[in-house]
Amino acid sequence: MQQVEAQTVGSTNVPDLNTGTPPCINCAPVGWVSGSTDMSNANGYPVSPGVFLPWTPALSNVPAGQQFFVTGLNVEKATTTISGLTAGTTYIFTFFAADLQTASTDVNRDLTLTLIHPDYNTLYRNIPFTGGAGVNNWEKFTYTFTATGPTLPIAFKWAGNYSGAWGVYVGPNAVTALPCSALTSAAGTATQTVNAGTTITNVTYSTTATGVSVAPAFPAGITGVLNTGTGVYTISGTPTAVQGLTSYAIQFTGASCATNTQTFNLTVNCKAGASAPAF
Known part of the structure; x- marks a missing residue:
């Protein structure tokens, strides 16, 4: 039995309709900030309202319950905050990421996404894609951290200036306190x-x-x-x-x-x- 904790991070399944209805451009989930990033779904990458480029090949290893996810290109950055933390407690943040491709976008193999502090000064962890698994393949990652305060600002972006697309999916209950x-x-x-x-x-x-x-x-x-x-x-x-x-x-x-x-x-x-x- 594990005690119930109050820590939260916004699921990418829940769009902020004030920024757009996914799939959409320059939009974000509730609790996230779009740094020119977009929201996509299994159909494809948005290029204009109601128009998207299909993923080629189709997405594989899609996380259970996934509806929408954040996508970015080049130096685009998506930002959010993990809240409700207790200083001194160790937590595990679970998320999914993919190196994405359509018929019209570049392919990136074995490249690295990063989980960082939004001010760019702190690298939380690298997220290397396993190129052998192919593009459009969702992979599960975790980040374990000990809270120093009630919140932890986080952001996702390429480690470099790559032209291909990345995707990040965060489901419900993505942050849990490490059991004793x-x-x-x-x-x-x-x-x-x-x-x-x-x-x-x-x-x-x-x-x-x-x-x-x-x-x-x-x-x-x-x-x-x-x-x-x-x-x-x-x-x-x-x-x-x-x-x-x-x-x-x-x-x-x-x-x-x-x-x-x-x-x-x-x-x-x-x-x-x-x-x-x-x-």
């Missing part, structure tokens, strides 16, 4: 059945949490230890008493991550040759 933990031991370790007196296989989680709570408390012989220096939480030990299947909710909390809960399931049978108690 992730299971790093084998998946099967989260559910174990052992005999009393037999040591369990260690269960480990990578974590940025500063606190951990467990409910109900682990049985005698089982402990959970958080090492904030290594960022590892370990469940280990040898249960001493028989018990039926019990689920332990392990809640990880921290100032730099989104609270989340992991579950450890444990069944303890009687020792070999001993009589099993009734539950």
